[in-house]
Amino acid sequence: MKVIKIEKSDLAAGLDKLRGGYRLFGPVKDKTSHGFQELAAGQAPDLAFQNTRLSPKNLVFPQSETLLAYSLDGNDPEGHIAREVDKDYSPRAVIGIRPCDAKALTLVKMNFDTDAFKDPYWLNLYNASTFVGLACDAPGGTCFCTTTGSGPFHEEGLDVLLVDQHDHFLAKVLTDKGEKLMTAAGFNQSADGDAAVEKAKTAAEAAITTAIVTDSLAAADPMALYNADIWEDIAFACINCGTCTFSCPTCWCFDIQDEAQGNKGVRMRNWDSCMFPLFTMHTTGHNPRDTKVKRTRQRFMHKLKYFVDKYNAGIMCVGCGRCVRQCPVNIDIRKVSALMNNVGDAAKCAV
């Protein structure tokens, strides 16, 4: 695999070269925290961050997004007929995405890219994007990526992986897309950096001190987990807000809404959350998940069991720790997974 050396002093100039062919997105710091946004001309990404407060999922899955548009004018021959709207799917480069978040997009892709249906909005943005990852040298106390099938130097879902070497980056070029971007930026100084990257990777992985325990989940009986007596206690504190789901890089649920003003209207989608009662409320008023215990259970069962069973690709969590840090009442997925895993263990022993 090709490794290219990028002097930090050359980074801004290289990114500027990209602007001709790419829209650039990167982490930017507001008053208190980092978030991904489009970089204006001359604006450099701020790569001095542990991770962004919200996940970068909005880059391919905006929180509110127009799907279709229509006229409601009765005299318009096209009236009341929903049509696709023009969208900008020109190439984009996402600079500085963390490996956990890139891995998360590959999990979400399983939902939006299926044999039966393809979600054009998500896929067009995803396919238009070249992901330049930034390896994690100093993972945080709530990072547990290494036990989720991801890692601080994980390459899945990335086109280039940048490894910080103080005065320069070593860039591992992982795909043709990545290669194209490096060429466009004029980064071409080959380096023999494999050993340095491996060394940094080993150190970073060792710096991750917490874990999520999931080994008994795949084999566990879903109904035994569902009916286990752990959920009342887990869910007691939950206030059923959408913080965990909205900050999560792997949560993809959404709502579809029509909004019309005058004779024009759009059909849009907005992020939705399994924590909200309205998510599953029938028109009759019947709600299959009518209590917060059921809703809390749904979130964890989906991430740690249903997804595991459906795709056989591990859990629907990349260990970024955002939900742990941001939950107003400190519900911790690591703790919940351990409790679920115990149920799985107990069942194993019973057999």
Place this chain on the structure above:
Amino acid sequence: MENPYLPYPVRIDDIIVESEDRSLKTFKFVFLDPDDEARFAYKAGQFAELSIAGVGEIPIGIASSPVEKGFIKFTVNKAGVVTTHLHNMKVGDIMGVRGPLGNWYPWEMLEGKNVLIVGGGFAFTTLRSSIIYMLDPANRSKFKDITVVYGARTPGMLLYKDELIEWEKRDDINVHITVDGTDDPDWKYNVGFVPPITEQKAPQGDADSYAIVCGPPIMIKFTQPVLETLGYDHDHIILSLENRMKCGIGMCGRCGIGRELVCKDGPVFTLAEVNQTPREY
């Protein structure tokens, strides 16, 4: 890339008031682009999203049958925002239909078998589609005995009355119509809830017999033990589930029961499958 969120434009061709309380209307749609009809090729048991610009979408079972050409039909109960708006629309109005969506009754598996259909209330729509499909001269020989038990609260609430009466007279299908109660002295069919009528009229179950059950939750609950007594195994009892839906294509996440999505992996499940999932519907 084909856009699964884009509805086919349709025109309302006819509206039939089905029930005496006017809460149920059948809408007949024709596609504005005749080629869309082929793209919309469906099987009995599937549903579609009825799509009204500026209002929203609603998932409704397809009441017309694949053997009926030139139109599609949906019977809609007036309940929420979209269905109320639809009930106020007129013949000639333009809207959209997105689909077909979901799976269908397992017609390949049902070939050569006895089929019992148990329906209640306005959940008879995809069952009508199924009956028309099975009774089609090209298909009737594929199935053994066909038995239908269908009930509603009153005679005035029965869907598709003309067809029911016609089927009742035929000898290639056994139709048992029932109502919860009636003060009509001329009522010549059954009176009683669907589960006991099923117990009296339905044939015994065996390896060659399947039951398709569709109706309100309370009916399903009390029909299940009846079918068990009659000898229908759980993997021979076929249900069609409902849940709140938005996308209809398995992406928006809300209709999940366990790992299954009602909109894409369903709505049709066997009772044996449903037993393996949380009852979150």
Place this chain on the structure above:
Amino acid sequence: MSTYTENIQQIAQRLLKECRVEMVIGFRKGSMPLMNEPCVITQPEAVNQLVWDSNCGINLTHYLTNRKEKIGIVAKGCDSRNIVTHITENKIQREQLVIIGVPCLGMIDRRKINAMVEGDIQSVSETDDAVTVATRNGEQTFAKMDVLQQNCAVCVHRNPVIHDEMVADPVPEQNGVDQYADVAAIEAMTPDARWRFFDELLAPCIRCYACRNACPLCYCPTCFVDESKPQWVGKSQDPMDVRTFHFLRAYHCAGRCTDCGACERACPVGINMRLLTKKLNKDCLDLYGWEAGLSPDARPALDVYKANDPEDFIK
């Protein structure tokens, strides 16, 4: 404050053993530094889970709504005022409750501390007036007054206004604090500047509704933002819909809000939506001399008419 945890545990154990309550609602130690988790204890032998420190900012009254059991509840000053409001609004009966009062010295704003230290906090210890946090770069000590939640810094009701047990003697109330300096600063702006100020304040909102859901006042079975017949507010990230949500939510809290800070504390993106609710608190105080939740015997300001109610706004 060091004896609070022990005393809470003892009281809780006694209440459960004597069957005076079926459950005790309190806090257990969180999995994160500077965080605790609300919990419910039903067995006397489990009371050792209960803790108290300056990270118990969630308002536990939230967990009382419409409960039918006999409940012991740990309550600091603001919690107790919301319990009073709950009793006034018939969300819980006084007879159901054994209120375990906690004189409060203020809750820590974890974001303030996180912003002041380099790297992740590994452990925390505190005394009555100082907090020491350890990171991999060493230890740092802060005066508690400097790292309090803003609402706690200006709190004038630190002691429970209603209680059946007390875990300690009352603490001195703060005198002479300017409770509404932040609101006054906004009032001094031009309308244009105020409009822009709230545009910026609300821009990061992701409509997760953590503020609403953490609020003990927001117990409506269906919130106005979730109504579909009719739909009052759009559901997208449109700034006007976001503002409508915050504006109307604040208004629904008029005369009821105790400025417990649960909303701001819960917000994952650090919005101080208290600048809306506090304006109404200030007006209630200025116009009607009303502060919410001080006595179960008083009727709320918006619930009563007095002949001398100010009516300058009517021409």
Place this chain on the structure above:
Amino acid sequence: MKNLLEHMGIEPDRLHFSWISSAESTKFVSVVREITAKVKALGPNERFVKKEAKVA
């Protein structure tokens, strides 16, 4: 209501409350004149108006 709207940046002269008996026709006329004059002076309201949803 008025106070919080103004707190958020709606101009003070946009929202008015008055109590007018059905017998007080002259008061009604003068209040309406005063209000329309004040609102005209402010011009069209651009705040708290949703023209179309601003979404991606």
